[in-house]
Amino acid sequence: MQKYIIHENLKTDPGAPYLFGADLVHDGCNFAIFSKNGTSVSLLLFDNPSDTKPSHTIKLDEKVNKTGDVWHIFIYGIKEGQCYGYIIDGPYWPDRDGHRFNKHKLLLDPYAKAISGNYDWNVNAAYAYQVGSGLGDLSFNEESNFGCTAKSVVIDSNNFDWEGDKQLKIPLKNTIIYEIHTRAFTMDKSSGVKNPGTYAGLIEKIPYLTELGITTIELMPVHHFNHLENIRTNPITNEKLYNFWGYSSLGFFAPDAWYASxxxxxxxxxxxxxxxxxxxxxxxxxxxxxxYNHTGEGNEYGPTVSFKGIDNSIYYMTEKGRHYKNFSGCGNTLNCNHQVVKKLIKDSLRYWVIDMHIDGFRFDLAAILGRDKHGNWQPDYSVLDEINNDPILGSTQIIAEGWDAAGLYKLGGFPSGWAEWNAKFRDDIRGFIKGDTALSGEVAKRIAGSADLFYYGDRKPCHSINFLTAHDGFTLYDLVSYNNKNNIENGEGNADGNNHNLSWNCGAEGLTDNQTVLSLRDRHMKSMMGILLLSQGTPMILGGDEIKYSKSGNNNTYCHDNRLNWIDWTLLEKNNNFFEFSKYLIQFRRKHPVLRREGFLKGVDSSGNEIRDISWHGIQVQEPDWGIDSHTVAFMLDGSKGETGAELDDNNIYVIINAYWEDLVFHLPSPGKEKTWFVAVDSSTEKGFYEVNKEQKVKSSVFNVRSRSLVVLIDKKQ
Incomplete structure (x- = not known):
């Protein structure tokens, strides 16, 4: 017979260690948390997230409520919405063993599926040490933080009707990614949504997304974080600055409440x-x-919110205990390849796939996940390989940012199955379009799918995530409008943000009414959007680029909750021409399987129609110019089904990129048998493209390509 234990009028039993976190069932909830070096654990229940005193404090009995290194208890009568947290006691020896236990600090459950309440990190109570003490972080703080920290909340994971919803499993080669920030996308009044800045607000923009034609949205971090952590103010306006982007997770299972209505x-x-x-x-x-590479708890002088107080020496990579390895550039580095942290990462990912129906993930500074406890690169023996081979996660989209903040750069070096942000694509195309030399050969590699980076194992062109802009860095419009970053408003003396932007303002810095400059900017943007969507690989567009959204030259807007991040939807009407151009190219890519090949191009005729899968040209046919001073690239793609693997033959496509500052006349290769070349795209024209079935017939064997522009021809029968 089960023997119940009564704790402060609550009926409990020992519970189970199997599932970490708060696991709600019909008659109560099982709580379980890992702490190897903690000497005692107490579970605290609160009625509300803002409460400074718990309604119940239950000290777990090491003989009854502990299995191995897992502390656990089952409490009857717990319902969804119950707020809770932990207090864990143990040694406070930062300089000796890296332990930072403090029984006065309420801790978030690392497996909490919901988190409510706010933080105040401006008060001493938020820290495990005495702020201002001569001993620094070696001092000990006995103040309670109950009133200045968020609370974990119990969730009923089964209390939602998905109505048969499943992941879409769009093949990566058919994917077009659109990167957006949940709050920034709809926060501006011009968005016209009822719930601006929220998950609900994104729903209201679905008609726009479907019209644009993208297949996939990539949401910047939604894991729970403290958007109030930034202590700086805008030196120009004196407005408070924020942690707007959210790259400082504190809870890996909970969607952030800042984006709730x-x-x-x-x-x-x-x-x-x-x-x-x-x-x-x-x-x-x-x-x-x-x-998953670091948390928002910062370095040894950061607050204690969760992991530091649960088992600091396990969760973090430390230098001789006291100090934190900083491969992330954010103060600490998670010990990603310790078995407990590996479990946390994989359990979190599985939760988002199974319970939240997420289709995939982009891993920030993913190279850190391939480092061992000493910081060495060991990708095939790391959580990276385990994620790819996981029976649940392996079938999702898994995308790496293939470097970290400590100089480890492993683009193309991730385990099979991983796609990667291709920074070489970004840099080579940017440099080529702005007029840099010695890049035509590199641009050809990027257009063809970056085989020099990804042609090994079972990787394919689609594993190259091609992008020209992302959240960090210039927007596409700023890329052609600013030579220099303009980050003064970040409060860091313009020292933050990348100085190597490969940008060119086209003759005037920032805002201008010079029509010659504006026309040149437009051509450059059309050329870059064209190359992005015509290249082999998986394209990613930064949300807002299609309407010429600008951040006024700020290339690191992580701290602004205003129009430096909020999309200005009035631009949709103002720059509708470029929106229509972008929309056309997206549909063009989706229509033509030759742009979404399964395998790498080899420059040979595999289909037997006497046309190579790709052929390279210059001003003269079959004479590509790979010289130092070359500013042109031209290529022809064979659209036959024997090459593409599609059910039907596609058009042959001929692309000409003239990045030179003068017009050039290009001789054209022969189109397919009994076919004629037609102009689908000419970025030098005001519209930039011709409607389907209204393409302009080419009546000559040569074509005059305007300076700094892109032309796309398709062959078809007259």
């Missing part, structure tokens, strides 16, 4: 699920930008 953690869970469900109904995948 009522700022509540429970609401965030349900509104997030509703958003994913609505996106799937519209045929749009949702992938998450996830940050």
């Amino acid at each position: 009522d700022n509540d953690g429970v609401t965030a869970v349900y509104e997030f699920k509703q958003m994913v469900k609505a996106m799937h109904e519209a045929g749009i995948e949702v992938i998450l930008d996830v940050v």
